[in-house]
Amino acid sequence: GAVVSQHPSRVICKSGTSVKIECRSLDFQATTMFWYRQFPKKSLMLMATSNEGSKATYEQGVEKDKFLINHASLTLSTLTVTSAHPEDSSFYICSAPLGRGDYNEQFFGPGTRLTVL
Amino acid sequence: LAKTTQPISMDSYEGQEVNITCSHNNIATNDYITWYQQFPSQGPRFIIQGYKTKVTNEVASLFIPADRKSSTLSLPRVSLSDTAVYYCLALSNNAGNMLTFGGGTRLMVKP
Numbered sequence: 001g002a003v004v005s006q007h008p009s010r011v012i013c014k015s016g017t018s019v020k021i022e023c024r025s026l027d028f029q030a031t032t033m034f035w036y037r038q039f040p041k042k043s044l045m046l047m048a049t050s051n052e053g054s055k056a057t058y059e060q061g062v063e064k065d066k067f068l069i070n071h072a073s074l075t076l077s078t079l080t081v082t083s084a085h086p087e088d089s090s091f092y093i094c095s096a097p098l099g100r101g102d103y104n105e106q107f108f109g110p111g112t113r114l115t116v117l
Numbered sequence: 118l119a120k121t122t123q124p125i126s127m128d129s130y131e132g133q134e135v136n137i138t139c140s141h142n143n144i145a146t147n148d149y150i151t152w153y154q155q156f157p158s159q160g161p162r163f164i165i166q167g168y169k170t171k172v173t174n175e176v177a178s179l180f181i182p183a184d185r186k187s188s189t190l191s192l193p194r195v196s197l198s199d200t201a202v203y204y205c206l207a208l209s210n211n212a213g214n215m216l217t218f219g220g221g222t223r224l225m226v227k228p
Contacts (some may be wrong), residue, residue: 004160034216043204044161044218093160095216106216108160 002028002098006109013084014117021079021112023050023094029074030096034106035067038091050077050094084116119144119207126223135192137222139205142186148207150181150188155202155221164203165190192224200226 003026013019023033031052036044048069049057056069068080081088093111097104122140129135141150149168153161165172167179167188178191192199202221 006160036218043220044216046217091158095160105163105166106161108162111158111160113158 002026002096002105002107004094004096004107004109006092006094006112008112009110010113010115012115012117015085016083018080018082019084019114021081021092021094021114023077023079023096023109025075025096025107028096028098030077030098031074033071033077033094033096035069035077035079036093036095038093038111044093047079050079052077081114084114086116089114089116119148121205121207121219123203123205123219123222125220126225128225128227129195130227131196132194135195135199135224135226137190137192137203137205137224138187139190140187141205141207144185144207145209147209149209150179150185151206151208152177152179152190153204153206153218155204161204161218195224195226197226197228200224 005024007022011019033050035047037047038044046059047062050069050071052071052074058064066082071077091111091113095106095108097106119141149166151166152164154164155161165174165177165179167181169181172179180189202223204218204221
């Protein structure tokens with residue numbers, strides 16, 4: 001089956017530093033990938049849509065200069081949290097869609113737990 | 118995107134059948150009902166998707182009445198490992214379609 005990986009799975013950083021999270025579709029290509037953020041006991045919140053070959057589309061309230069997204073290839077999207085602060089601590093999840101004939105399925109990565117001290 | 122409404126939480130016991138109902142009164146003609154399962158500190162996992170009537174796979178069944186304003190996810194004979202959050206989404210069948218998650222239903226399976 002289709003697999004989406006994320007790296008790292010867990011990261012702890014100091015306030016003010018930048019952190020890069022990678023999302024890879026391992027056995028299929030994805031021109032579009034999605035980035036979500038999830039706080040404890042809460043649902044997933046869409047942050048942005050990553051588009052291969054063009055700029056990402058950000059949801060309202062998400063700062064594009066703080067959350068840099070680069071869709072470098074058809075199998076890789078990266079999210080960089082710049083100048084991270086403790087309030088950015090969260091669980092970050094990416095997903096990529098794959099067509100399944102008459103329906104489409106979103107495959108999610110395992111998530112990245114970011115802790116900003 | 119059609120808004121979905123689910124119970125916040127449900128409790129069950131091992132071996133029981135669990136039915137989780139989702140309301141989607143404003144579902145569009147080209148929307149499919151899709152259910153995801155999420156364990157703590159993991160990404161969501163696709164369970165089942167349907168458009169109308171009944172769909173069954175090795176994990177669950179999905180019942181959708183003719184008016185499509187609601188749907189029911191049925192998990193037969195749950196086990197402790199089925200404890201998770203279950204999300205119902207109504208989305209168009211478009212590969213580029215992002216998913217907007219509602220609150221989900223937190224299912225607790227007890228021994």
